[in-house]
Amino acid sequence: MPLILGLLGSPLPRGNTALLLERALAGAADTGCTVERVNVPLLTFEPCMEILHCMNAPECAQIDDMTPYYERVAEADGIVIATPVMTMGVPGKLKGFIDRFQVFYWAKYGRNEPLVPIERKKQRHGLLLSISGLSLDRTPNVFDGVRATTTAFFDIIDVTPGEELLVDDMDGKRDLARFPALLEEAYAMGRRVGERACGGSGETGTVSG
Numbered sequence: 001m002p003l004i005l006g007l008l009g010s011p012l013p014r015g016n017t018a019l020l021l022e023r024a025l026a027g028a029a030d031t032g033c034t035v036e037r038v039n040v041p042l043l044t045f046e047p048c049m050e051i052l053h054c055m056n057a058p059e060c061a062q063i064d065d066m067t068p069y070y071e072r073v074a075e076a077d078g079i080v081i082a083t084p085v086m087t088m089g090v091p092g093k094l095k096g097f098i099d100r101f102q103v104f105y106w107a108k109y110g111r112n113e114p115l116v117p118i119e120r121k122k123q124r125h126g127l128l129l130s131i132s133g134l135s136l137d138r139t140p141n142v143f144d145g146v147r148a149t150t151t152a153f154f155d156i157i158d159v160t161p162g163e164e165l166l167v168d169d170m171d172g173k174r175d176l177a178r179f180p181a182l183l184e185e186a187y188a189m190g191r192r193v194g195e196r197a198c199g200g201s202g203e204t205g206t207v208s209g
Ligand SMILES: Cc1cc2nc3c(=O)[nH]c(=O)nc-3n(C[C@H](O)[C@H](O)[C@H](O)COP(=O)(O)O)c2cc1C
Pocket: 010, 011, 012, 015, 016, 017, 018, 084, 085, 086, 087, 088, 089, 131, 132, 133, 134, 135, 142, 170, 171
C-alpha cells in the first residue's frame, strides 16, 4: 500500500498541531494509504556535523535515530509536515531532521544520482500544516520561515509541494478542537494527498506510529 509519512514538529504529541496532523493522516488513510506519524522531537539524533561523507556516498555517516528515515522518506508516496512556528521558523528539532537530508541534496545536485527516481516526484505530494501563535494581521510574515524551510526540503527530497493549511492566531484561538472547519480542511487536504499517491482506491488504510 502507498505510504504517507507525517512529520510532527511539535513536542506535544496531543497538541493543536498534532490534532491537525491526525486529521490529515486520517484523510490519507481513508483513501487506502498506509500512514505513519513521526514525532520528530522525540527522536534522538545530532544535528548535521558536516562530516560531508554524503558528498560522495548515498548515506549519512552519523548513525542514530535518523538512520531509518532516509529509506522511509525515499519510499514514501506523500509527506505531510505539521509544525508550529517557533521563533519565526520551524522548531529546532525538525530543522535538525531536515538538515540531515543533505544526503539527498548531494546525491541529487552534487552527483546527479537522485535517491528518489525523478518520475516519482509527480506522484509524491507534500502538504504543509502550520500553526502560529501570532496573527497574520499583526505579523504578515509569520509563516515565511516555515515556508522557506519546508519548500527547500520538499525540493531536496523530490516531493511536489502541495496545499498549505496555515492557522494563525493560536494564542487567541487556544484550542483547535473548537474549530471543526479547520480540522475538516486538514482531513480533506490529507485525503487529496492520499488520492494522488494511491489513486483513491477507497479502501481503509492502516495507521501506525
Ligand atoms: C519556543 C516557542 C517559540 C514560539 N515562537 C513563535 C513565533 O515566533 N511566532 C508565532 O507566531 N508563534 C510562536 N510560538 C507559538 C506557537 O506557534 C503556538 O503556541 C502553537 O500553537 C504551538 O503549537 P503546538 O501547541 O501544537 O505545539 C512559539 C511557541 C514556542 C513554544
